[in-house]
Amino acid sequence: MKRNLLALFIATALLFSCSSDKDDTNQENDIIGSWELTALEIDDNTASDDEKFARDILSFLSALDCSLLTITFNADQTVITENSGNYLDINVITGGTGLDVPCPTEKDTSVDSYLYEGGVLTYIDENEIETKVKVIISGNTMRVNAVELDFANFDDGGELIFTKR
Template sequence: MKRNLLTLFIAAALLFSCSSDKDDSIQDNDIVGSWELTALEIDESTASDDEKYAQDILSFLSAINCSIMTITFNADLSVITENSGNYLEINVNPGGTGLDVPCPTQKDTSVDSYMYEGGVLTYIDENEVETTVNAEISGNTMRVNATELDFANFNDGGVLVFTRK
């Protein structure tokens, strides 16, 4: 289960840490700014145990103001991704009172490019495979359908929720 959670954070990081060779002078500026991963919304009635576990851990980290991933979209179509998901240490409190997940102090950072237009975020990964996902922005909240990311062991994937910093 721990491996699947890490896969979720790695896949989310890959979503926003890949480059695009496209030059598009028309862009929606709604996405420009820094966004922090704050929640995973799932359907409790159909969610897998891995999805519920990932949601619990992300909720726990958000409650202690621990940023597991920050993505900064710049107006020049560059994107900076800071991801701590690879450094999570997931434990259970010795007294059996719940999760013990310290906020990671290490992070991976990448600088790439993106294209965002009309609610569609497009990027090209290191293998030059183009991926497009819907990124719905409303005020200071961005929602990305995790189903479009095709996570292993996630039934419906849920929705990754990012909050503008």
């Protein structure tokens, strides 16, 4: 009986003392799947008017389930980007009652390649130009610094928030 109890104790101790080398944050497979741009987080105290306007338009369209940018990372290290932002049509409603921002019906699609290691995404376009950016993935949310992507009119910062679909 003592021998069985000792064996059970040792087995339990080994089971709980074994550590996993897996760190739950930013694993290479975490990025695989389709990610939709759903929000832009900025600091209202330092953000430009352009950044605030972009945040508000993106928030409005996201609430309508309108996707401006979807990025699909495949296991074979190809990435498919669907961008409707180039077809965004913002109109002023006559009478000064606001803006009319319909969901774009057209999109540009590109197929490129990527590497994702240690929380750094390296995007390689069809001209073999590499763009590196640090990303933070937590569950179904991916955060990307807009300044690191060299987005126009994002000098003061901001994070693009993608949601996994």
